[in-house]
Amino acid sequence: MTKKGISLLELQESIAAKLKADEFKDVWVRCEITECNDKGRHIYLDLTESSDGNIIAKQKASIWQSNKSFITEKFQKGTGTKLQKGLQVLLCVSVDYKPAFGLNLVVKDIDPSFTEGQLQVKIKEIKNALVKMGMFGLNKDKPLPQYFERIAVLTPAGSAGEGDFKQGADLLESHGLCEFEYFAATMQGLQAESSMSQQLKKINLQHKETPYDALIIIRGGGAVADLSWLNNFTSAKYICNSYMPVITGLGHERDICVLDEISKINAGTPSKCIEYITKNNLDQIYKAQKKIDSIKALKHQAILTNTHATHTRKQRISQEYGNAVARATLSKLQARSNAQSVLKQQIKYHLSQTENAKRVARVRFWELTQYAHTRITERRATIENTFNSHRTRHIDSLSKVKMHMDNFMITFPAKLLRSYLKASQAVARAFHIKIHNARNNYAERTVYTKDTFSNALARIAGQTLSFHTKLPNTAVLKISQISEQLVATKREIYLFNPMKILSKGYVIARSTDGKPITTAKEAQNKNSILLDFQDSTIPVTPNGDASNEQRPKYLS
Incomplete structure (x- = not known):
């Protein structure tokens, strides 16, 4: 039976032979990286080309280990970033076709300036679109x-x-x-x-x-x-x-x-953003404070001005009244030189004129006083309303600041005390758990304890200095008391140091598996026990019954 057509291998070998031509070597290709796998020795890429949001071409590519460092370092130096998906790139590739694996592009070089140029083109397109809209x-x-x-x-x-x-x-x-x-x-x-x-x-x-x-x-x-x-x-x-x-x-x-x-x-930068907000708000607070001071000064000046005007009016009225009285007296003296009858008539006439002048002067003085009082009252009410409105608005803002500070001052000592109590409980638990290993890790425990409390003391001291000017006297006193308690706790731990106890002539009895022995009955049940002295450990074998015959009197 005659075979029809050619085999798949023959077809692929024919394609591979044609792709080995020089025209498929070192070709510069524009494309977009949609996948970038850089987890091993080689880098594997998925390259695409799109039109109107649709992919019109897709191909796999590889950057072999021998060329990997050259390409990645060149691209990062030129663009400031590493190869990643989503970037438009210009690659120098050669076509590689194998019957078992199909078509693949081998990347030999890259042009970083193309990627930077594409970024600028994208920026320009966005700006043009926004301007057009x-x-x-x-x-x-x-x-x-x-x-x-x-x-x-x-x-x-x-x-x-x-x-x-x-x-x-x-x-x-x-x-x-x-x-x-x-x-x-x-x-x-x-x-x-x-x-x-x-x-x-x-x-x-x-x-x-x-x-x-x-x-x-x-x-x-x-x-x-x-x-x-x-x-x-x-x-x-x-x-x-x-x-x-x-x-x-x-x-x-x-x-x-x-x-x-x-x-x-x-x-x-983010730091300059918050600096701008802070400066703007502080400037507005400063301006508001200056306005309040200016309003206070204007109010004080207005009161002084109105007081001076009232005093001047009173002096003028008093002077007019004195002049009227003087004129009336002069008229009476002149009339006295005339005939007795005429004198009496003139006296009566001028007396009536004097009374009328007094009455008119009193009425005029009262009217001027009422007018001045009304004007002063109206001006004072206007100034006080303006001042109170500004003062209320800014006092509300300052009250919020004070409320936050008061809340902070109330909660801070309690938080500090809770932190101290937690630290003290943690140290006590660690001391009881590790006491049976005191001899072996004494040096390490000593350094750890000193560092822990030194850091705690330094941190609390730093916080105390930082907030000393802001805290009330009661809070400062409380922090001082907590600092003294920390020092006392450190001194207590030093006094109960196992090596210090052993230096006084005491020993620690423990079993061969390291567990402490606290009673004679427990010792009798052991074949061998270990006695820890200050300088070394001695194994002993208990014998005889447990009794109190040789027990010192000071232990009874």
Whole structure:
């Protein structure tokens, strides 16, 4: 029977022979790394090419051990990051085809500048898309609050940037000067875009219920190429449409990403973000205090001015009254030189004029006094209302700070005492458990005990010095008492040191398996016991009955 066609091996060998041509050697290929396995001697890659989000080509590739160090070091030096999935790369490859394993690409070289260029192209595309949609400058137009009271913070959980930020943020929170709410998101790798977008959406929804004054986005720095994960369109769109101003501190002061350019403020690092918030709030508190002082000064000046005006009016009225009396007296003297009859008439006339002048003067004086009193009362009420409104608002803020400090002062001594009691109980339990091994590890136990209590004393002393100016006298006295108790406990442990007891002439009896023997009855049941002296151990064999005939009187 004649065989039809050719065998599979013959077909594959024919393909392999054609692929050995020079045109399939050292070919530069543009592609994306979708898988990167670097767990053994070689690196195995999955390379793809996509169009409109769909994979149109896929191929496996290998970096053999002989070429691994050259390629990885070259790429990391050129881009600042290592080979990983999700990167656009330009590779120099040769086609390798084996009948048993199929087609494979062997990577011989890599161009790091291509990957960096692709990152810049991606940034430009995102910025152009945001400009075209009219969203690029939306967040920069958001007004900043005069005082930050409540802030949302987006950061990778447990990152170094979060730690740097919390050093200052926790201090502000403890004094009631600002409140922070943290949201964890992945900012590196393929999950970065979806993780950040979900959290940004959540923050904007919560803002509608309880508004935030600002959103801070921070991370702990890293390689420049790691910024590529932050250059994603979805996260950028959420930030542009955010209901609150955004402040970024992504750990790169010279190399910025899209999020830095579209946010309201680019602080550079997490530490500078919290420094900005702290400085702003402290400046506002200082300005408020200056306004209160200014209002007090204005009130005092207004009272002095009104008092002086009232005194001047009183003097003027008194002077007018004196002039009127003088004129009336002069008129009477002039009339006296005339005829007696005319004199009497003039006296009556001027007397009536004098009474009218007095009555008019009294009425005028009373009206001026009432008018001055009314004006002073109205002005004083206005000043007091303004002062009280400002004073109430700022006293409420300062009361929150005092309340937090009082709570801290109340709970701190109790926490310190509980820490001391736990330390004392732990040392006591360790002492009783390890007493039968005292001779063998005396030196180690001594060093451990000294170091433990020295560190505890040093730590408590440091805390005492740090908070001495803030704690009330009762708290300082309590810390001193606890320090004295720690010293006394250390002295007690030293006095009960097993080697110190043995030096007094006592011995420790134990069985051959190391368990302590405390009664004569137990010793009689043993074939051999060990007696530990200060300098050595002697094995003995008990004989005779246990009796108290030879027992010293001082032990009775």
